[in-house]
Amino acid sequence: MNDTVSPIPTATGVPKVHGQPLEKLPEDLYIPPDALEVFLDAFEGPLDLLLYLIRRQNLNILDIPVFKITQQYIQYIELMRELKLELAAEYLVMAALLAEIKSSILLPRPPPDDAVEQGDPRMELVRRLQEYERFKTAAENLEKLPRVGRDIFVAQARPEVIPQSARLPVPTLRDLLLAFRDAMERSALFKHHEISREPLSVRERMSRILTRLRQGPARFAELIDPAEGRIGVVVCFLAVLELAKSGMLDVQQDAPFAPMLLAPPVHYQEPEPESVDE
Amino acid sequence: MSDPTVIDDTNEPAPDDAQSQVLERVLEALLLASDQPLSIEQLHRLLGNELGVGKKDLRAALARLDAALAGRAAELCEVASGFRIQVRQEYAEWVSKLWQEKPPRLSRALLETLALICYRQPITRGEIEEIRGVALSPNIIRTLLERNWIREVGVKEVPGRPSLFGTTQQLLDDLGLKSLDDLPSLPEIKDPQQLEAALQRLGEQLHEIPHIADAPSEAIQTPDPDAMSPADPPPTVH
């Protein structure tokens, strides 16, 4: 089972290992370099990576070729380090464990009974891999179950008039702000989210303008309430710019110097009487 | 249970019957699952091409659905923004008993959704789900709409044309706010200490309102010396 090698495309640059350009990758390591980051990111940890290395060679966990797997595993780790991917400490711990197993194989074997009693590291690794694989499969099975909101839809209907006594309580401002903080904190951990810079009244005004435009196009002046003064004009203008930028509004001009009309984007076709609450 | 394509013999099944029955049921399914009323235009966008039906067919199918619901606890109803299925008013009392026993709570999910609509409006359901990282139960938008705290302010011109939601004056009134600008800004909210300070400020503003109302009568009165703290020197009266 010789590892055949395949040339690395040069267009995307050559990764380096140990400071030396790595010109050839063993075939079972070959991944299009631009996909590498995504690929390595896809592992749920060292057990997952090991399992992948074993499975891709159609091997049974029970037949782990320790030397080969250790070698491949360490190559991956090196690659991750060279690409400056964030490497969880667990990956290094596993590398050390594999090294320990490898060296224990190189050393004279203790009698088999001792091996079990002393907690043979191979035994331990195989046990952990098997256990992890069970739950990995169980997770895949869970994902396949129908789920409310994705495959199951609950039928809902309510009376038109909701009895006053059964109305929802009003949240306190504190509840609302803490809920917002939690939601944003959680999302910050998922990804970077742009932070809104505009004053909130601009966002609110965006909502109001959209509601108004459902009745038909309007001139900018019609959107302004003179009572709000200059600040009102500025807020309104910012809201229009923001809406235009995000494609939620079209600015139309029928002829040169004609008044500019603000309207919902062209393929909008719901002329609804609307406005329940204003 | 029953196969929708099986047609009662007595009905003299024309080939179209099976198809129109499917349309009626698809409409029923959509209306039962939607968190907002659905307009003919929306229904046409969703079903028109795939089922090869026009708005007239949709209206006819809705009429059939209305008739089919005659014996049931819910009815089809047309409101300003479209059609919805609602529980008949004669059962409203029972429903209110249910809610008294188990009021629809202000769940975390509901609060977070409302907060996101406050701060990020106009926002789509999908954007809320993306930030929260979980799917939104249709009940939440429905409940917020019914409470008149949010409303649909438009649609986003992206595939699927999802609704954009914004807050209402009702929400400001219920929270005792004059404008959303009174709410603390994002950086303030992120820092727990600043948030406390901001809440305190808001609290004071809110409490000032009744004080101002009470103020005139009290303010004009000569302060009662007994009511003042002993440390204060009594005002001198000439």
Place this chain on the structure above:
Amino acid sequence: MSDPTVIDDTNEPAPDDAQSQVLERVLEALLLASDQPLSIEQLHRLLGNELGVGKKDLRAALARLDAALAGRAAELCEVASGFRIQVRQEYAEWVSKLWQEKPPRLSRALLETLALICYRQPITRGEIEEIRGVALSPNIIRTLLERNWIREVGVKEVPGRPSLFGTTQQLLDDLGLKSLDDLPSLPEIKDPQQLEAALQRLGEQLHEIPHIADAPSEAIQTPDPDAMSPADPPPTVH
């Protein structure tokens, strides 16, 4: 629309029929209006006295409701915390078109954590980390708690007293299951007895080292973590 107390003449209405039909419709109204599935116990608390019905009557009425819905787009369904009315599977495709933005996918980390809590509950965070071989992001537990899919069921009496997590009825409801037993069974460990034999084989690889080592020599470094820093020249084993 039609008065629900009017009964089709062909049915020869007995006096009880009207009452049991009312019960069936009240149940339908309650199930449609409730955010959560309703259990027989809850329904009995709500309706028992006022309608003079026992749990047996309720079960019978639910069975009638189930039959009455046979021709419709929704069906009665029993899940862990009670009964609910849901859109039939055959119309679910259409309904999912209502929300063009698909609900966010659950990450593998979240699903694996959930699987461990399902099958190994009560379980601590540390135990989950041990089996998965990686640290658990606090996010995952938080998201699962927020969805009300898991809850803290106690603490483990070991140093640090870590929380023990278990699943909720909400999880089963959301997966359309009546009990944990309805979950797909956990895959068995393959060939536990063969472990010993496998170990033996592992040991025998000792003699194969030269063959295995025919890969690029660079890769067969002594896997001492210290030796992995680029500065150190990789010692070779040969």
